Amino acid sequence: MIRIIRRLHRTGATAPRLxxxxxTSLLLLTLQAPLLPAQAQEHAEALDQPRLAQAPEPYCFCWSxxxxxxxGATACIRTTKGRRLALCGRVINMMSWEVSENPCPES
Known part of the structure; x- marks a missing residue:
């Protein structure tokens, strides 16, 4: 906008034209004002709470x-002594299985 005014001024444009x-530019700015983003004071509100399609995954887990x-859950895992019940737990900062001597129940 300022570039246009400077260019018109250099070319000798008259005061009424400027x-x-x-x-015109002020009119355009006032017409665009409703289209500008809302004030920072207005907070967006969620219409509905997010829904989970299934239970959320645990943060810490073991693989079986x-x-x-x-x-904290138990599972029947394969070991060198056959399938045994094992508890998923944490050792320092790593997930690990604590294998029991109990064999897996047969169904």
Missing amino acids: AALLA DGKKIAE
């Missing part, structure tokens, strides 16, 4: 046969 250009097992 005034008309300025009035390609499945995630939550921390």
